[in-house]
Amino acid sequence: MVLNFYAGPTALPAPVVEQIHADLTNFQGTGMGVMEISHRAPEIEFLIADAAERTRGLLGVGRDWEVLFVQGGGSLQFCMVPVNFSGPGDRVDYLDTGYWARKSIAEARTLGRDVAVVASSADRDYRYVPVAAAIRARPDARYLHLVTNNTVEGTQLRRLPQSGIPVVADMSSDLMTDVFDGCGCDLAYAHAQKNIGIAGVTMVAVRKSMLERIGGHSELPGQPGRPARPAILDYRTHAAHRSNYHTPPVFSLYVTWLMLGWLAGEIGGLAEMGAINRRKAAALYEFLDETPFYRALAERDSRSVMNVTFTLPTTELIRQFLDESGKAGFAGLAGHRSVGGCRASLFNGVTEDMVARLLDFMHGFARRNQGGTFNG
Numbered sequence: 350m351v352l353n354f355y356a357g358p359t360a361l362p363a364p365v366v367e368q369i370h371a372d373l374t375n376f377q378g379t380g381m382g383v384m385e386i387s388h389r390a391p392e393i394e395f396l397i398a399d400a401a402e403r404t405r406g407l408l409g410v411g412r413d414w415e416v417l418f419v420q421g422g423g424s425l426q427f428c429m430v431p432v433n434f435s436g437p438g439d440r441v442d443y444l445d446t447g448y449w450a451r452k453s454i455a456e457a458r459t460l461g462r463d464v465a466v467v468a469s470s471a472d473r474d475y476r477y478v479p480v481a482a483a484i485r486a487r488p489d490a491r492y493l494h495l496v497t498n499n500t501v502e503g504t505q506l507r508r509l510p511q512s513g514i515p516v517v518a519d520m521s522s523d524l525m526t527d528v529f530d531g532c533g534c535d536l537a538y539a540h541a542q543k544n545i546g547i548a549g550v551t552m553v554a555v556r557k558s559m560l561e562r563i564g565g566h567s568e569l570p571g572q573p574g575r576p577a578r579p580a581i582l583d584y585r586t587h588a589a590h591r592s593n594y595h596t597p598p599v600f601s602l603y604v605t606w607l608m609l610g611w612l613a614g615e616i617g618g619l620a621e622m623g624a625i626n627r628r629k630a631a632a633l634y635e636f637l638d639e640t641p642f643y644r645a646l647a648e649r650d651s652r653s654v655m656n657v658t659f660t661l662p663t664t665e666l667i668r669q670f671l672d673e674s675g676k677a678g679f680a681g682l683a684g685h686r687s688v689g690g691c692r693a694s695l696f697n698g699v700t701e702d703m704v705a706r707l708l709d710f711m712h713g714f715a716r717r718n719q720g721g722t723f724n725g
């Protein structure tokens with residue numbers, strides 16, 4: 350049995366995988382496999398509506414929020430956000446906290462928005478996140494976009510800034526991992542493959558009042574009468590068709606629906622999931638801090654609960670660590686290519702027992718390679 354610490358797609362909880370096995374050939378007594386049923390069939394229409402309902406329940410938001418499921422991953426949201434809430438030349442504000450934040454900024458620039466980076470952690474190699482109080486948005490900007498968990502660098506923004514303008518949060522790697530701050534943001538999105546399922550579907554939770562801000566501005570200046578944006582890129586299209594405007598990724602949606610059921614049922618809600626996730630991360634950071642052979646990469650106040658980035662004294666030891674951990678049955682411990690070193694991703698599907706076994710391995714590896722500590 351391989352222990353999966355990949356940064357996404359990643360491990361699913363065992364009960365979810367067992368349910369998938371059963372539903373592959375006979376979904377809820379239909380006699381059909383779940384991925385063979387039409388998206389217009391009542392079973393699937395129910396599943397999509399129920400996934401939205403489960404999402405509202407877990408996030409603790411009411412009917413004033415719309416829950417949408419779309420395709421295209423986190424990356425398509427980098428484009429949909431500016432295309433819905435701003436026009437060419439409009440002011441839009443961004444936080445620059447790392448790899449994914451930079452990608453979101455690049456897309457807004459490609460679309461010709463007037464982008465301001467209102468806070469950045471580039472000065473210290475993205476090893477920290479700016480404190481909420483230091484973030485000042487332009488009052489006339491259409492929105493402030495930020496990434497709550499920086500999957501690549503292993504940092505996390507725990508308090509959202511009070512910016513006075515709508516806040517849009519890329520929560521691709523931490524939505525549904527702890528209680529949701531519904532007051533702190535107006536739109537939160539997350540693809541499923543990190544904490545809430547498999548690749549193919551992206552959850553968008555958005556205040557209905559935010560949808561009313563979607564403008565009639567066109568991407569094609571001087572052509573009045575044309576639709577402002579392609580229908581498939583307009584959040585209102587997906588809201589009006591209850592996330593069933595065109596053929597949705599039925600199987601991915603189904604897995605997300607199961608994950609949401611597992612979170613609410615077996616786990617007992619996001620407060621409980623948050624407690625488990627914080628225990629997993631604390632065990633790993635504590636070990637890293639007390640073992641001079643390893644060094645955590647993120648600054649203490651900014652450490653991510655989801656992605657623990659760390660390094661070893663030499664590149665040779667890193668190579669050896671990755672090689673031996675792979676042979677010992679641990680998958681996905683290499684750091685992102687832009688950062689190097691190592692990374693253990695502790696998403697919802699990773700159990701406390703898996704973390705304990707990783708710590709055993711890391712302890713043994715340090716002992717076998719004694720003498721290789723950091724200088725100073």
Ligand SMILES: *Cc1c(COP(=O)(O)O)cnc(C)c1O
Binds near residue numbers: 496
């Ligand atoms: C993984 C990730 C993305 C990219 O998502 P895709 O679904 O691959 O497009 C975006 N943002 C964050 C924070 C991520 O961790």
